Amino acid sequence: MKTGIFICHCGHNIKHTVDVAGLSEYFRKYPQVTVSEDYPFLCSEPGQNMITDSIEKHGLDRVIVASCAPSLHGELFKDLLRKKDVNPFLLRRVSIREHCSWVGDDMEENTEKAKRLILSGLYGAAHFIPLEEKQVDVNKSALVLGGGVSGLSAALFLSKMDMQVYLVEETPELGGRVRELKSVWPSRKNGADIIAEMENELKARDNVAIFTSSKLTNFEGFFGNYQATIDTPNGEKKVMAGGVVVAIGFTPFDPDIKPELGYGRDPRIVTTLDLERMADALKLPDKPRVAVLHCIGSRDEQIGRPYCSRICCINALRAAEGIKERYPDSYVESFYMDMRAHPRGGEEFFEDTQEKGVLFTRANIAEIIPEPEGVVLHGEDTLLDEVFERGFDLVVLSIGMSSPATSRDIASLLKISLDKDKFFLEAHIKLRPFDTAVKGIFIAGSCSGPKDVEESISHGRASALKLYGFLNLGYAFVDPFISIVDPKRCSGCRMCEQACVAKAIKFDEDKHVVHVEEAACMGCGLCNATCPSSAISLKGYVDTIIGDEISALLEAM
Amino acid sequence: MEQKIEKNPEIVGFACSFCTFKASEMAGSLRMKYPEGVKLIQVPCSSRVDPAFVIKAIFEGADGVFVAGCHPGDCHFIKGNYFTRRKIAALKEELEAFGMKDKLRLFWVSAAEARRFVEKVTEMYNDIKEKKNGR
Numbered sequence: 129m130k131t132g133i134f135i136c137h138c139g140h141n142i143k144h145t146v147d148v149a150g151l152s153e154y155f156r157k158y159p160q161v162t163v164s165e166d167y168p169f170l171c172s173e174p175g176q177n178m179i180t181d182s183i184e185k186h187g188l189d190r191v192i193v194a195s196c197a198p199s200l201h202g203e204l205f206k207d208l209l210r211k212k213d214v215n216p217f218l219l220r221r222v223s224i225r226e227h228c229s230w231v232g233d234d235m236e237e238n239t240e241k242a243k244r245l246i247l248s249g250l251y252g253a254a255h256f257i258p259l260e261e262k263q264v265d266v267n268k269s270a271l272v273l274g275g276g277v278s279g280l281s282a283a284l285f286l287s288k289m290d291m292q293v294y295l296v297e298e299t300p301e302l303g304g305r306v307r308e309l310k311s312v313w314p315s316r317k318n319g320a321d322i323i324a325e326m327e328n329e330l331k332a333r334d335n336v337a338i339f340t341s342s343k344l345t346n347f348e349g350f351f352g353n354y355q356a357t358i359d360t361p362n363g364e365k366k367v368m369a370g371g372v373v374v375a376i377g378f379t380p381f382d383p384d385i386k387p388e389l390g391y392g393r394d395p396r397i398v399t400t401l402d403l404e405r406m407a408d409a410l411k412l413p414d415k416p417r418v419a420v421l422h423c424i425g426s427r428d429e430q431i432g433r434p435y436c437s438r439i440c441c442i443n444a445l446r447a448a449e450g451i452k453e454r455y456p457d458s459y460v461e462s463f464y465m466d467m468r469a470h471p472r473g474g475e476e477f478f479e480d481t482q483e484k485g486v487l488f489t490r491a492n493i494a495e496i497i498p499e500p501e502g503v504v505l506h507g508e509d510t511l512l513d514e515v516f517e518r519g520f521d522l523v524v525l526s527i528g529m530s531s532p533a534t535s536r537d538i539a540s541l542l543k544i545s546l547d548k549d550k551f552f553l554e555a556h557i558k559l560r561p562f563d564t565a566v567k568g569i570f571i572a573g574s575c576s577g578p579k580d581v582e583e584s585i586s587h588g589r590a591s592a593l594k595l596y597g598f599l600n601l602g603y604a605f606v607d608p609f610i611s612i613v614d615p616k617r618c619s620g621c622r623m624c625e626q627a628c629v630a631k632a633i634k635f636d637e638d639k640h641v642v643h644v645e646e647a648a649c650m651g652c653g654l655c656n657a658t659c660p661s662s663a664i665s666l667k668g669y670v671d672t673i674i675g676d677e678i679s680a681l682l683e684a685m
Numbered sequence: 686m687e688q689k690i691e692k693n694p695e696i697v698g699f700a701c702s703f704c705t706f707k708a709s710e711m712a713g714s715l716r717m718k719y720p721e722g723v724k725l726i727q728v729p730c731s732s733r734v735d736p737a738f739v740i741k742a743i744f745e746g747a748d749g750v751f752v753a754g755c756h757p758g759d760c761h762f763i764k765g766n767y768f769t770r771r772k773i774a775a776l777k778e779e780l781e782a783f784g785m786k787d788k789l790r791l792f793w794v795s796a797a798e799a800r801r802f803v804e805k806v807t808e809m810y811n812d813i814k815e816k817k818n819g820r
Contacts, residue, residue, distance in 0.1 A: 197710040197713065198727070199707070199710060223710070223713075225713065226709070226710045226712075226713025226714060227709060227710075227713055227724075227725060228721075230713040230714070230716050231712065231713050231716075231717065231718055231719055232718065232719075232720075232721045233718065234721065237721040238721060240721070241721045241724065244724060245724065248724075248726070540758070540759070543761050545703075545704070545707075545759075545795060545796040545797065546795075546797070547797040548797050548798065553796055553797050557711075557714070565703060565707065565761075565796065609729065627768060629762055629763045629764055629765065630762075650762050651729055652729055652730035652732055652733065652761075652762035652765045653728065653729050653730055653732065653733030654730065654732040654733065654762070654765050654768055656733060656735070657732060657733055657734060657735040657736075657772070658768075666729070666733065669728060669729055669733060671735065671737075674726060674728070674733075674735075674738055675738065675741060677726050678697060678726065678738060678741055678742045678745065678747075679741075679745055681697055681724050681726065682695060682697065682742065682745045682746045682747055684745035684746055
């Protein structure tokens with residue numbers, strides 16, 4: 129066995145708290161190690177060349193790369209082994225950045241920890257065996273969940289790229305929330321027009337199947353070959369999809385959660401969405417007094433919504449401007465926490481609104497009390513440090529975005545994760561913002577966190593493009609980490625059969641042993657931990673690998 | 686008075702690659718700090734953890750072992766973590782007979798809960814450190 133250890137400096141990221149040169153020196157003297165090198169950036173081209181050259185020169189059959197977390201650059205380093213005809217599963221990644229240099233400050237302690245981590249990689253890798261990646265054909269089709277603006281843009285893109293698209297929408301109509309908007313920032317186009325344009329284009333295409341008033345009820349399979357069951361008004365439909373774009377949007381914040389706002393108890397207290405709907409039917413006196421409240425359902429720890437919804441400042445400004453335009457003599461006061469008019473042209477619009485005569489008061493509003501002669505706001509001016517009470521004819525609540533009502537159901541069906549605010553979690557916040565942890569499932573639009581229309585459309589297209597890139601290859605590799613039975617050891621007790629959730633373990637009555645059905649095995653390793661005879665093991669995580677990793681971590685060899 | 690040498694504990698954690706390991710990666714990216722004595726082994730699911738691994742780690746000198754998986758109901762493999770929960774509860778009872786119950790902990794950390802991961806491991810580290818230094 130010839131092992132090569134490659135330690136990355138990651139510029140200063142690892143080097144500043146780990147003595148990388150000392151480590152590579154230490155491992156050079158280690159008996160099982162053939163090569164040990166450190167390099168500023170292993171992911172750079174010269175870094176990659178160093179690894180491939182070493183593999184060729186020394187005939188390495190185990191490669192340990194100590195660098196960033198294994199979820200980053202995974203395929204990059206595997207490809208280096210493939211290039212040199214070495215089985216890619218003989219590579220071991222050791223995370224000495226996310227799990228070592230970034231979480232501790234002490235050079236000596238960190239170097240010791242990194243040494244142990246690499247050591248456990250080294251000892252674990254000694255038990256690696258070449259694994260075979262099974263190539264399977266992928267279905268060139270996509271399931272798009274949600275017919276809002278991001279779902280539509282994803283579906284359109286995929287359809288134009290010659291993919292069969294199944295679009296599932298819960299409500300009877302496509303278009304989602306954007307359909308209700310009279311003028312969409314920044315183009316000020318009518319939302320319904322934007323949707324109509326996309327909808328007509330999509331409906332004219334013959335590789336798109338649209339299911340409205342439908343729901344995803346079951347989902348199984350693996351990347352390239354997912355089977356989805358959709359409950360439609362015309363009965364249950366089963367479709368095969370290579371991948372999924374989840375674009376189920378958001379739920380507008382329900383102001384009833386904050387009863388002190390008095391929403392629903394008086395027609396003079398409305399949300400920005402209500403205002404949009406009833407704009408023309410609005411009846412106000414000639415010189416109306418209007419209050420616009422920012423951050424309703426955003427940046428509020430008490431109700432579990434600590435995040436900024438990103439769209440509501442601009443909505444509040446638009447509401448204030450709209451009223452000022454219709455009633456030039458009105459008194460419009462906007463109560464804000466911080467002004468975050470971030471989308472394109474937002475800051476300029478904020479200034480315009482000020483020039484048009486809208487007053488801005490930095491305040492916290494404690495209570496809204498409807499009285500016959502006017503709605504009274506009780507609050508605190510946070511710049512003047514003063515408590516105030518002011519009466520208005522109309523109060524507009526600029527509501528934020530809450531996570532989609534069905535996010536938990538969809539997450540458990542698709543086996544993807546949610547973040548703490550119950551939006552979908554991306555695989556990596558910077559490097560893989562559209563992916564989920566499950567291969568072939570992408571997220572788009574506001575279901576992964578508040579976004580405006582412009583961002584939702586680009587997010588939808590980006591996710592669709594990523595999915596297209598995966599599916600267009602026409603094939604995919606299935607992870608080889610599945611269980612395997614040693615029939616000589618198997619006593620036929622069938623404990624694993626009971627434990628297996630995937631029902632992948634089958635009992636052979638004649639031979640009185642079990643066997644694993646490869647296609648069904650999910651690779652959790654529960655059977656491995658259950659077997660009293662150590663007859664069944666999960667490839668890549670066999671007992672000896674984990675056992676030796678434990679010993680190496682504790683330096684108990 | 687003679688200065689007592691501080692003894693730092695060694696903690697081995699088994700982290701599910703779908704949740705806790707992801708959370709620990711995020712904790713790193715966010716530059717959160719936790720003691721160097723905490724070291725992780727990545728497993729595909731918390732249910733892969735054979736009680737024998739825990740015992741092996743304790744026998745080989747770990748002062749503490751934790752198994753961390755997805756919150757109940759959130760398992761990527763549908764119900765692997767329910768098996769973990771039962772297995773670890775049974776193991777804890779056995780360890781109690783040897784007075785080593787405190788060496789093993791089980792907790793749930795989702796992929797988004799970097800802060801919770803850091804809190805949990807730091808709390809465990811500090812508790813064990815206190816015992817180890819006889820306080």
